[in-house]
Amino acid sequence: MKKLMIAAFAAALLVAFAAPSFAFEVNFGARVRTDFGYTYASEERTDNGSDAVTRGFFGVASSSYFRATFNSKDKKVGVRIEMGLGSTMTRRTVFGWYTIGNCKLVAGNNYTWAGDGVIGHSSWLMDLTAGGMGLNYFGRMPMIALEWRSGNYGVQIGIFAPMDSQSALDDFGWYLPQLHITGDLKFAMFQLAPAIAAVNYQWENAAQGTGDDSYTGWYIGLPVKGTFGPVTVTANGFYAVNGAADFGQNAWAAPVMVANGRIEDATSYGGFLEVAYSAGPMKLAGGFGGVHIDNDGWKDLGYADDSTTQLKAYVTMDYKLHANLTLRPEIGYIDYGDSPVTGTDAGSEWKFGLRFQFVF
Numbered sequence: 001m002k003k004l005m006i007a008a009f010a011a012a013l014l015v016a017f018a019a020p021s022f023a024f025e026v027n028f029g030a031r032v033r034t035d036f037g038y039t040y041a042s043e044e045r046t047d048n049g050s051d052a053v054t055r056g057f058f059g060v061a062s063s064s065y066f067r068a069t070f071n072s073k074d075k076k077v078g079v080r081i082e083m084g085l086g087s088t089m090t091r092r093t094v095f096g097w098y099t100i101g102n103c104k105l106v107a108g109n110n111y112t113w114a115g116d117g118v119i120g121h122s123s124w125l126m127d128l129t130a131g132g133m134g135l136n137y138f139g140r141m142p143m144i145a146l147e148w149r150s151g152n153y154g155v156q157i158g159i160f161a162p163m164d165s166q167s168a169l170d171d172f173g174w175y176l177p178q179l180h181i182t183g184d185l186k187f188a189m190f191q192l193a194p195a196i197a198a199v200n201y202q203w204e205n206a207a208q209g210t211g212d213d214s215y216t217g218w219y220i221g222l223p224v225k226g227t228f229g230p231v232t233v234t235a236n237g238f239y240a241v242n243g244a245a246d247f248g249q250n251a252w253a254a255p256v257m258v259a260n261g262r263i264e265d266a267t268s269y270g271g272f273l274e275v276a277y278s279a280g281p282m283k284l285a286g287g288f289g290g291v292h293i294d295n296d297g298w299k300d301l302g303y304a305d306d307s308t309t310q311l312k313a314y315v316t317m318d319y320k321l322h323a324n325l326t327l328r329p330e331i332g333y334i335d336y337g338d339s340p341v342t343g344t345d346a347g348s349e350w351k352f353g354l355r356f357q358f359v360f
Contacts, residue, residue, distance in 0.1 A: 025071045030360045032085070033061035037125065037353025044347025045336070057353075062086030075099065079108075093140055104147040106158070112138045112145075113156040113182035114195035115248055119223040121234055121274055122285035125353040126314040126332030129248055133312045133334075134272030134289020135236050136221060136248035138197075139163070141178070152186035162199050164217075164245035172203035175214065178246055191225045199246050211261020217242035230278050234287075237271040249291070252308055252340065256297040264297025272312075281320040288313040295340075304343030311335040328355040 036058050046053045064085040071078045076099045084090035095108025111117050115136035121128050129137030138160070145158025160178040182195040202214035221238035240247045242265055244254035253268045272289025294307035316330035330353050336346035 023073050025073065027069045027071075028360075029067035029069070030065065030358075031067075032064045032356075032358045034356045035059060035061050035125075035353055037351060039352075040350040042347040042349065044345055045349060060086055061355075062090065065092055080110075095143075102148055102150050104149075106143065106145045106147060109140050109142055110145075111140055112143065112158065112160055112180045112197075113154075113184060113193065114138055114180050114197055114219070115221060116223070117182070118184050118193035119191060119225045119234060119236075121272065121287065122276055122283070122316055122318070123274075123287065123312075123314045123330065123332065124328060124355055125316070125330040125351050126312050126334065128272050128287075128289045128312060131291070131310065132240075132243065132247070132249035132253065132268065132270070133291050133310055134270055134287075135223070136219065136238055136240070136243070138178075138180075138246070138248055145180075149184075154184035156180065156182045156184075162201065162246060164199075164201055172201065174199065175202045176200040189227055193223045195219070195221050195223075197247060211257070212263040215242060215255050215263045215265065217246050219243055219247040232276045232278070234274045234276070235272065236289075237269075239267070239269045241265050241267050243268055249293070250310075252293045252295075256295060256301060258297045258300040262297075264295055264300070266293060266295040268293040283318040284315075285317070286313075286315045298340050303340045305338060305340045308337045308340050308346075310337045324358055324360055326357045326359075328357060329353070330355075 038054055038056050040054045041052060043050050043052050062084050065082050066085060067080065067082040069078065069080045079096040081094055082092040084092045091109065093110050095106060095110040098105045115138050116129050121135060128134035142161040143158050145156055147156045148154060158180055160180060162174040162178055176199065178197055178199040180195065180197045182193060185192045198216065198218040200214060200216045219238065219240040221236060223236040226233045240249060240253065242255045243249035244251055249268050253266045255263050255265050258264055268291055270289065270291035272287055274285055274287030276283055276285035290309060290311040292307065292309045296306055298306045312332065312334050314330060314332035316328060319327045321327060332351045334349045336348060338344060339346045
């Protein structure tokens with residue numbers, strides 16, 4: 001499969017270099033991210049459970065990529081192909097679009113505007129979307145969407161491939177795909193990206209008896225950014241039900257099956273706040289975020305608690321050595337809260353890292 005992907009991408013490049021003889025335009029882009037640093041995990045996060053551990057990390061991030069963008073001469077139709085260049089070559093975005101006035105029809109493997117898709121945050125080492133600790137990452141998914149923009153306002157309405165796959169359940173599958181509705185609203189000093197999303201799954205399983213045969217997940221979020229001269233304030237608040245697979249939450253946010261096949265929904269809510277200051281080639285940012293997850297079914301399964309809270313905090317700096325090169329040192333902290341299963345401390349972790357980012 002990997003060889004097939006490489007061969008297909010090489011063929012696309014061959015066609016691209018011959019582009020002057022065709023009725024389209026092509027542009028290339030590339031990004032290389034090299035990360036170096038250390039993590040310090042408390043004893044609760046280690047295998048022996050009695051000693052804290054410091055370990056290093058060093059590598060090319062999987063978010064490095066090579067990109068090719070194709071546009072028709074009239075700019076109405078285009079395609080983007082983006083391959084990840086970490087330890088292995090992977091597919092990132094592969095999608096096409098058709099523009100009609102202020103509207104754009106998009107289909108392929110791409111990002112939704114929801115979650116961090118419009119506003120985002122500054123951290124890379126303590127990514128707030130990892131585990132949904134403050135912001136939500138929906139991933140790159142097969143999608144069909146209609147986007148509308150006029151001046152400072154935009155809306156994306158689309159269907160996206162559901163992400164849950166519970167192979168242990170008989171005849172499990174989605175009934176309705178993910179539906180996302182997201183705005184991108186820009187004002188004099190503020191930008192808002194309100195979003196709602198929902199998905200439904202169903203299955204038939206004789207072992208459930210009279211239990212539930214479906215569950216629904218949904219999400220609502222409001223990322224916001226305010227700019228006040230050199231200071232930028234970014235924040236988000238969200239609420240999700242059964243968001244583990246589809247809405248960027250960690251595994252605790254999955255629904256659970258209790259006695260007689262009854263499904264208990266998991267609920268989660270949280271947010272983050274970041275303040276950044278820019279001066280010339282430097283941007284200094286600090287922020288914190290968290291998520292609270294609860295499920296009434298955990299007590300039915302014999303767990304000690306029916307909720308858990310996890311937190312992250314960070315300080316990071318961007319320094320542009322060149323228009324195409326940025327250094328990004330960061331220090332961050334994670335509090336994993338208490339384990340719902342045992343009720344004991346799940347530990348904490350410090351991270352110290354430096355990223356070299358080349359972008360063309």
